[in-house]
Amino acid sequence: MSELSRLHEAITATIKAAMPQLETVGSYSTVQQDTTLPALFHTITALRPSTDPGDGHSCIVATFEARIAVNVHRPDAALESTALAAQLMVLLRKQYWGIDFVEEASAIQALPQATDLPTAIWVLQWQQVLHLGEAQWLWPNQPPGSLVFAFDPDSGPGKEVDYKAPEDFA
Structure with missing residues (x-):
């Protein structure tokens, strides 16, 4: 299993355990009409090099995005989606996902998203430095x-x- 696959599985498992009120949690998906809500989907949206640690690992800054969707026909849907976004922001603080090649989450931000779907959506972004590949001792x-x-x-x-x-x- 690749390091990124392990990371996405760890993110999904951690969010499911910490936020049981979410009916759907997954990665690399978009909210569809038949998605059971409330839902959260996460993905990597950007990669850029970071400072070389000098140990053979490739050090990469990954930008993550999570979308939280709540059915707008539910009572207090706007408040529910906002509360879920805030709960995820708290979960992201000092978050490593239990993986040794991941540095803590940083640059965490959240904004509501306008949509034509019958959902209230919040988009959260954060960055994490990943140490990928094998360490090398020459x-x-x-x-x-x-x-x-x-x-x-x-x-x-x-x-x-x-x-x-x-x-x-x-």
Whole structure:
């Protein structure tokens, strides 16, 4: 399973567990006439490079979008859709989706969307940095104790006996 597939499954599972009032939660879909409402659909809408971490991973800023739809014929539909959007914003705070290659959500925003469908829709956007691919270590593994430190003026040729291992500083 690809990293992005794992991420989308984790997002879906987390939202379903945290927001049981949603009848439908999924990814890469649009609200259709036969969608059971209230519904939330999420997707990645943009990718751009981020700062290279120097460990072989590709670091990418992903922009996510979630659409929350509520049937406008329900009592208090506008308030319900607003409350669902606010609840998702709270869920996104410090959210990693339980995945180790994802940094916390940032740049979270929500706006209502005008539509011709009989739904009240809110669109939420957020960004998360993803560390994709495999870590790479281009240097041969070294045995324990091969890393030592010395500080001037106690360094250099003839002073190697005074060098200390990292664990000596603990």
